[in-house]
Amino acid sequence: MISYQLSPHQQQVKDIVHWFAENEMRPISLEADKIGRVPDDWLEKVNSLGITLSTATFGESDHEHMDSAASGKENERKGERQGNRLAVIAAEELGWGDAAIALTLPGPGLGGPPIQAIGTPEQKRRFLSIFNRDEPPRWGAYALTEPEAGSDVAGIQTTARKVEGGYVLNGQKIFITNGKRASWVVVFATIDRRMGRSGHRAFVVEKGTPGFSCPRLAHKMGLRASETAELVFEDCFVPDENLLGGEAYYENRQSGPSGFRVAMQTFDNTRPIIAAMAVGIARAAYESTLDMVRRDYPKRGRPFQLAAGTLANIEQEIQSARLLTWEAAWRADIGRPNAKEAAMCKAYAGKMVVDVCAKCLELFGTAGLDGQWVEKWYRDAKIFDIFEGTNQIQHLIIARHLYAPFGVRV
Amino acid sequence: MTKSLEDYTLEEAGQKIEQVLNENPKPIEGLNAIYQYDITDENQSFQLHLADGKAKVEFGAPQKADCILQISFADFKKLLLGELSGTVAFMTGKLKIKGDIGKAIKMENVLRQYNVKQYL
Numbered sequence: 001m002i003s004y005q006l007s008p009h010q011q012q013v014k015d016i017v018h019w020f021a022e023n024e025m026r027p028i029s030l031e032a033d034k035i036g037r038v039p040d041d042w043l044e045k046v047n048s049l050g051i052t053l054s055t056a057t058f059g060e061s062d063h064e065h066m067d068s069a070a071s072g073k074e075n076e077r078k079g080e081r082q083g084n085r086l087a088v089i090a091a092e093e094l095g096w097g098d099a100a101i102a103l104t105l106p107g108p109g110l111g112g113p114p115i116q117a118i119g120t121p122e123q124k125r126r127f128l129s130i131f132n133r134d135e136p137p138r139w140g141a142y143a144l145t146e147p148e149a150g151s152d153v154a155g156i157q158t159t160a161r162k163v164e165g166g167y168v169l170n171g172q173k174i175f176i177t178n179g180k181r182a183s184w185v186v187v188f189a190t191i192d193r194r195m196g197r198s199g200h201r202a203f204v205v206e207k208g209t210p211g212f213s214c215p216r217l218a219h220k221m222g223l224r225a226s227e228t229a230e231l232v233f234e235d236c237f238v239p240d241e242n243l244l245g246g247e248a249y250y251e252n253r254q255s256g257p258s259g260f261r262v263a264m265q266t267f268d269n270t271r272p273i274i275a276a277m278a279v280g281i282a283r284a285a286y287e288s289t290l291d292m293v294r295r296d297y298p299k300r301g302r303p304f305q306l307a308a309g310t311l312a313n314i315e316q317e318i319q320s321a322r323l324l325t326w327e328a329a330w331r332a333d334i335g336r337p338n339a340k341e342a343a344m345c346k347a348y349a350g351k352m353v354v355d356v357c358a359k360c361l362e363l364f365g366t367a368g369l370d371g372q373w374v375e376k377w378y379r380d381a382k383i384f385d386i387f388e389g390t391n392q393i394q395h396l397i398i399a400r401h402l403y404a405p406f407g408v409r410v
Numbered sequence: 411m412t413k414s415l416e417d418y419t420l421e422e423a424g425q426k427i428e429q430v431l432n433e434n435p436k437p438i439e440g441l442n443a444i445y446q447y448d449i450t451d452e453n454q455s456f457q458l459h460l461a462d463g464k465a466k467v468e469f470g471a472p473q474k475a476d477c478i479l480q481i482s483f484a485d486f487k488k489l490l491l492g493e494l495s496g497t498v499a500f501m502t503g504k505l506k507i508k509g510d511i512g513k514a515i516k517m518e519n520v521l522r523q524y525n526v527k528q529y530l
């Protein structure tokens with residue numbers, strides 16, 4: 001069974017990430033939101049501390065780092081992977097600090113999981129070893145969304161035409177987190193639109209590749225400090241070595257959903273992390289509202305009762321989202337399928353954080369609207385209902401998994 | 411030839427740290443704190459007292475430390491040599507921290523500024 005008690009190591013990770021969130025992120029949070037970016041000197045500082053946003057930071061990379069002298073005891077520990085649980089514990093604290101800054105922490109970001117999952121050993125080395133605290137901060141990115149293909153991922157229009165020595169990419173991607181600053185972007189394209197999902201391929205396109213450009217950054221309602229880029233590929237040549245997984249990976253799966261599956265598997269790992277950040281934002285809003293109510297509300301009477309009731313409800317909502325998130329991460333750690341649970345926690349947490357922030361803003365009243373944290377969190381929260389699959393799409397995924405055993409296709 | 415860090419005893423390593431920090435005190439200027447290293451597999455501790463740009467190493471735990479770092483001797487040496495980053499050590503459970511986490515993070519930054527190999 002899952003335990004609700006954090007292990008000493010989990011508690012340590014929570015404490016130290018919380019320290020970082022409180023002492024390094026919060027002090028620049030409102031300013032970063034205002035100027036619409038995370039200051040470069042701050043990014044250089046945290047990079048030199050070795051702090052990165054990578055699902056592999058927690059234990060997973062251990063397999064590679066562990067030298068041959070690994071003792072029996074360490075092997076035992078490897079047996080019980082807890083990378084996903086540590087990642088959601090850390091992500092909640094980062095979300096509590098500032099979600100936009102969290103998404104801007106150097107590292108492979110969303111681009112990491114597909115490379116980890118299907119990259120050849122050579123690709124993993126080439127693309128994942130560049131994130132190093134002795135070098136300038138670097139980023140990876142993940143580019144799936146297109147103007148005509150958001151939720152409908154199977155409908156991607158970006159084409160990859162096979163030529164001598166590689167592929168030529170043509171198309172456009174939108175809303176790509178860290179797309180401009182990234183050293184490389186995992187780009188999904190189709191080799192033949194008629195093939196549907198089985199025609200999808202994932203390419204790693206490196207910054208500076210001729211034909212690859214970033215004409216525009218989006219100006220958003222929330223997560224303003226996080227870079228959201230539009231990317232364009234015009235006769236962009238990508239060498240064979242950058243086809244993620246290599247030809248062999250796709251040949252073996254001629255009939256399967258190939259590149260599409262890669263894109264979707266990423267979400268099983270990353271949705272719980274996004275859900276955890278949403279829990280963190282909600283907790284931040286809750287804590288600051290609780291403080292304010294304690295300080296500023298009359299201690300009896302109808303308004304106080306209402307506020308107390310609302311706050312109790314909020315706490316319950318946050319805890320429900322957290323537990324769903326932990327379950328999804330736990331399943332991933334023990335190697336069980338978690339697509340349904342990942343969709344459930346993301347759907348629940350994405351909606352919960354919007355509701356919680358709205359209620360907190362109400363409790364603050366007009367005072368909350370002007371240059372306050374809650375106002376920012378409210379704007380940030382809405383995006384958690386959209387990216388990594390909108391709420392409606394999560395429900396579709398859940399329904400598919402629920403009804404598939406009964407032969408009902410949704 | 412001089413001994414390589416891998417062969418150092420804890421005592422020798424401690425003395426070396428004190429010497430290196432005092433020879434080049436710039437990174438520790440303004441840092442006033444007591445760090446305690448518990449070397450888990452050797453059942454030994456030593457403290458690093460930093461004050462007024464000077465470093466002093468004391469074995470055992472003579473004073474109350476601001477921050478206690480628990481790590482195996484082998485990993486401690488890797489940390490000094492820059493082969494293991496404090497953050498990775500921490501995230502993978504090789505390093506445990508008690509007390510003032512801010513001070514621990516400062517120490518990570520200080521250590522990085524010494525190219526320990528150069529002194530060996």
Ligand SMILES: Cc1cc2nc3c(=O)[nH]c(=O)nc-3n(C[C@H](O)[C@H](O)[C@H](O)COP(=O)(O)OP(=O)(O)OC[C@H]3O[C@@H](n4cnc5c(N)ncnc54)[C@H](O)[C@@H]3O)c2cc1C
Nearest residue numbers: 142143144145150151152175176177387388389390392393
């Ligand atoms: C800040 C931010 C960062 C992002 N970062 C990235 C990134 O790094 N990489 C990346 O690839 N993408 C990224 N995205 C894109 C994001 O994943 C998409 O916005 C999201 O998948 C929704 O797609 P869409 O915007 O095209 O909406 P649409 O798919 O056009 O959906 C519009 C509405 O219709 C609903 N809808 C659509 N289809 C159905 C259906 N079948 N049944 C019921 N309802 C449906 C949706 O739920 C939604 O409410 C980011 C988005 C934002 C806002």
